[in-house]
Amino acid sequence: MNVEPFEFLGEHVAPGKRSRFELPIGQLYTQSEVSIPIEVLHGKHPGPTLLICAAIHGDELNGIEIIRRVLGASWLRNLRGTLIAVPIVNVLGCIHRSRYLPDRRDLNRCFPGSEKGSLAARIAHQFTTLVLSHADYAIDLHTGALDRSNLPQIRVHLDNERAAWMARAFGVPVIIDAEIRDGSFRGTGDDLGVPIITYEAGEALRFDETSIAAGVRGIRRIMEDLEMIVRRKQGRPEIQHVLARSTSWVRSPSDGFLRAIKPLGSRVAKGELLAMINGPLETTGQPIEAPFSGIIIGRSNLPLAHEGEAIFHIARFEKVALAEKAVDNFQLRLEEQVASNDEAIT
Known part of the structure; x- marks a missing residue:
């Protein structure tokens, strides 16, 4: 089956190619342009479109490294479908090492945004209409807040069956049934029919190797189950998960x-x-x-x-x-993989 070029931000990405984009979101006081960096990988064969994004909170850095490693992974060869990778959504917050935008708003409470609203609302509107609208599925990468660490976990609205499936496929031990908050990225995904899960792990302004490794592995597992990439020949261990209500x-x-x-x-x-x-x-x-x-x-x-x-x-x-056993087994297996520099998580 012939695959059409992927149209994105007014350009076309040919099948089997990858292209980088800059989505303009405003200027600094110096009038220097500020934009969101995006990479699109378009496969030679048909398949779904998966969006992976990080740093909606500008100081939550683990996701940036997770996406960098995914983009360099050898298992992305022979991709089916399309991967949209956005390592830093809140670029202005990241520049200032801040969770928030310069107007002190939380971007993750401003979706889907508006074309003529606040700075946060305008960025949310741009990202919703020009990026999220292309996706069939999305994974949103987060950490704990400043000076707080989170155990690797998935937050999902379990009433959304496709999102619940993604949560189980990601493969971390703790899944939290989290209600949708007003203005959240996940809520906008629900409204658009795009299932979104939130991966939480580690601490703001820090790289945590175990959390990063679990994130890379989780994205790979979902892409395998979506048949976007070839499954590992040696198979993969099943991850026991438990649900926190x-x-x-x-x-x-x-x-x-x-x-x-x-x-x-x-x-x-x-x-x-x-x-x-x-x-x-x-x-x-x-x-x-x-x-x-x-x-x-x-x-x-x-x-x-x-x-x-x-x-x-x-x-x-x-x-x-049962929850304790699931967490202990997960951490032990992941630490062993990190120590052995397993290609599956790098």
């Missing part, structure tokens, strides 16, 4: 210095000690305990806390022991 943050009961006891990914029981918080002259301190049983999927990395500040993010599971 709800999550809650444990907040600091007072101001002080935090001494965390439980690391990311730990199984905790209700009432178990998570951390101690104390003043600079206190010899004991105040305990912070788990309000319910679950797995720690996010935590603060700062040894400082104000009263009410979010410290530990805990996910509830029907079978916590």
